[in-house]
Amino acid sequence: MPALPSPRRVQGTYYVLTLGNTLAASFIWGINTLFLLDAGLTNLEAFAANAFYTVGVLLFEIPTGVVADTLGRRASYLLGTLTLAVTTVLYWLLWVWESPFWAWALVSVLLGLGFTFFTGAVDAWLVDALQAAGYEGSLETVFGRSLIVSGAAMLSGSVLGGFIAQVTDLGVPFLIRAGVLLAMIVVAGLLMRDLGFQPDRSEGPIRATRTVLRASWRHGLGNAPVRWLLLASPFTAGVGFYVFYALQPHLLELWGDPNAYTVAGLAAALLSGASMLGGAIAPLVRRLFRHRTSTILLATVMSIVVLVALGLVQDFWVAIGLVALWGVMSAIDDPVHRAYLNDLIPSKQRATVLSFDSLLGSAGSTAFQPALGRSADIGGYGFSLLLSGAISAVAVPFVLLSRAQHDPADTQRDVDAEAPVPTDRPPTTGTAVPTERPGSTD
Template sequence: MNPAARRVQRIYLILLLGNTLAASFIWGINTLFLLDAGLSNFEAFAANAFFTAGMVLFEIPTGVVADTVGRKASYLLGTITLSATTALYWLLWLWHAPFGWWALVSVLLGLGFTFFSGAVDAWLVDALTFSGYTDGLEAVFGRGLVVTGIAMFAGSVLGGVIAQATNLGVPFLLRAGVLVVMLVFAAVVMKDLGFTPDRSQGPLKATRTVLAESIEHGLQRRSVRWVILSAPFASGVGVYAFYALQPYLLVLSGDPSAYSIAGLAAAVLSLAQVAGGVLAPRIRGVFHRRTTTVIGASVTSIVVLIALGLTSLFWLAIVLLVLWGFVFAVAGPVRQAYLNDMIPSKQRATVLSFDSLFGSLGGVFVQPALGRAADLWGYGTSLVIGGLIELIGIPFLFASRRQRDPADTVSTLRADAAPQDPEAY
């Protein structure tokens, strides 16, 4: 890796470090925070569903910002929005506000995250290409997972400990503060290398153009389409399981007030993520095709999730949690690299946002449904049901594999991942 590409990677990793540290202060206690504010399980996960609904609503408009104004501008807007809405979340908890206010602010939180989705990865890939980087993307995305895993470990442990020592609201204030620091850092160091914003269209026309390009380079290309269509099942279940494991582990431990155990759940996942990020490129190298890695990890994730729901032993749940986090982390960089190598540079942020949109759609429907299942039958049963829902996405991954796209076996970054096979459409 040359010095210019190394600097791009370093900025990317620092952005991930700061963002994940800020977010992870509340990851270990978010569900407990919502329940402490007076929400039921159904309302807590419905609030999360409104968050993902916000991501669905705003993915395309914010994709316009990333592809027409700039990736840096999109990142800065996301940081400002997230810091403000996190502070509002703290106020709602303080006031024990009714559910309607939680729904509204959750939608605005979703808006903040849509400014990030697609834009940061697109900034990285474009800047690496501009800097002359030609190696595989799995290595860079894998390092990203290692950094986010370390940040997640530190933030989730601190968040749980601080919540237990003070109250459940303090980690949210810490999150808002770190986001302000990241805003200043990105304003100084980020530059849109290898990307020239197209500002020739007005916002409404640009939105229509972005939507049309998302469909053309996403849903109309079969190898990309099937990967995107698998996202609602894996993402919806994954987000629910992450947050449901907080109170579930407290139930298994026998101490419902041990908030540090909730932080431990996120910390355990972060360590598994570090291991997965380190080993993802090596595991990918064992298999000829990227889809083999993704499908294998997905099937393993489903089996482990069902086992998690069936166990009544705290220590076994921790072991299964480590395994679940590891296979999730292995699949992530490989899936990212597979998608990026199938998308042209000009539409990269747009299609990645479109993929995120479909993942968010899963969260809109899956989270409240599984939250209701937890109210009726317990967290364990809801996790088993979640595993069965995730299973629905596996045939879509096999359908993408059957297209035999060159990106399924490619190992080097291409500046423009335009289709090479007319049968890909």
């Protein structure tokens, strides 16, 4: 029987997967809308294609979570990577052929399918593998480091994608994206194994889906601390998608030059850097509080304050500082939120419940983005950011309700965040280790 990998190697594999996924996705973030318009779509059709991507996420989020819990997390990752690689090439072909809108809509739905294979599966794989390897450290530390990795990949990929498109054409970054995804299939095939989790293949797919969904409902919405945290997602993640896209034209308005595209790119660069900083300090902030929900509440309330301030201020440089602060607060919340949620969910249903959390965030995005966009048409981007802060505030009572359940996961600390990551050790029993990306082609 082969020896179990060390906790350090498990983390290294996770960071490599995070790096590859984010780098591939970010190659097209800065040019996706230009790419769709260059293919002959109207503005309405281009943004409708993005909407069909969200439809794909909503349709397939739970079924692909079931795949991860029944066929395995590694199988789900490989299926998702292959699906995204193929559909990215199809996107490029639609651009070459100047295809009709219905074809773009269909492929966008399939892109959503590919993305949903990832959500839940990769985090579930990490937590199970760390526990099997005997890791006794803090999940916040691991997830925080992954934010540093993804932030660096996002910054590099966005800049490189724009530069490559400028010196070649808008289609080349999509081909590079497909190439990176194919390379990640090889990497995951060599490095990724389902550790600490045994997929149950004894049932047929339909019966297995029913079984996993029933159990996931019990451990998800049927479990009070998880339920309240899940119900907060539409109001935080949903608003976050809108704010990410609205900041660019809002900053251009404050700058006073609608053609200053470098300024628009500053928002993405700022949020990438803020993600790296927030991921680095999240474990330190967590150490200041006894409860994980205290850290989540701090990040949520500060984000609300920042959004309201962004809606009111008219000074460009003050807004830049607020954008950076919003990014840091979001990044501090992310690893603590994911660690808390993972600690609340049993291994067998982990991927499906995490996928359901992502589904609720996507549902919030689908509902709030058109409404907030319309509010920007009526009252300007500042007004829409004020509304974004108000919508985000609805999440606060749900976080407080989760805290009120006094679940042990809320005070789980494991070891000091500064402690070194343990190396090779035998697996332990018990509970030593107790969640992009934006754009239609994420």
